[in-house]
Amino acid sequence: MSTHDNTINRDSQAYWNKRTATFTRDATSDYERWLLDLLALEADDEVLDMGCATGTLAVPLARAGHRIHGCDFAEAMLAILDERTAAENLPITSHLLAWEDDWEEAGLGENSVDVAFASRSLMSGDVPACVRKLDATARSRAAVVVPDSLLPSRDPRLLTYLGRAAKHPRNARKVLRALHAMGRIPTCATTRAFRPMRFSSFDEARADLRRLAGPEPFTAREQRLFDAYAAQHVVREDVTDLSGATEERWILDYKLSVTWVFIGWRTDGSAWASAATASFS
Secondary structure (H helix, E strand, O other): OEOOOOOOOHHHHHHHHHHHHHOOOOOOOHHHHHHHHHHOOOOOOEEEEEOOOOOOOHHHHHHOOOEEEEEEOOHHHHHHHHHHHHHHOOOEEEEEOOOOOOOOOOOOOOOOEEEEEEEOOOOOOOHHHHHHHHHHHEEEEEEEEEEOOOOOOOOHHHHHHHOOOOOOOOHHHHHHHHHHHHOOOOEEEEEEEEEOOEEOOHHHHHHHHHHHOOOOOOOHHHHHHHHHHHHHHEEEEEEEOOOOOEEEEEEEOOOEEEEEEEEEEEOOOOOOOOOOOOOOO
């Protein structure tokens, strides 16, 4: 079943729609297993997955019997999620929904689910407001996973090559300060993931690499260095599918190292029992 709203961030939507073809669909990585273990869902929990993409987490959770609300602002991502839902008759409802949208209008108002989480989708914007939305929607627990490294928004290796600097992300601190103001008791855990970058064309790869280089415009020197870097590190990889057809893909020839922070809390103000409480000052 699908309930799609039309109020979205067009720039971000366009980017993620383009990334759909090469986006991971299955929860097979250490990161996904780490997060699912931390969430420790109970058998009958109804769950909101904010920034669900193609169902990397929503699908295995639905297969385990949970009713899932998969929310994303990229139509192409949700189209694949809807296909997977229909193919397996899974208990997933998809919502074309952004953080700034009216969640209540989409049927996700106060206390509408047991658990609400956002895995690597709270990257910018009004962080305290987003935390409050998750908290209000969940009857029992809520959680976010945010970066504690320059990546995924910047590539430190590329920045060093260009002679650029970048500020360390502060989303984890913003989340914890918001929770403190709300009287919530956070629990934290960290993991390091190595992220491969795959693209459907060289132009797409180049555009994403440019995003990782930080704000434009480039100086003439930076542009020359960037062009040389992209030519050296974005390489072609031909992929053969089960039918024997070959598809052209492009990859970054090194994996990006990202440190992620899980921050979970109970929405009634009590302690999350399964992990050690931590803070970021």
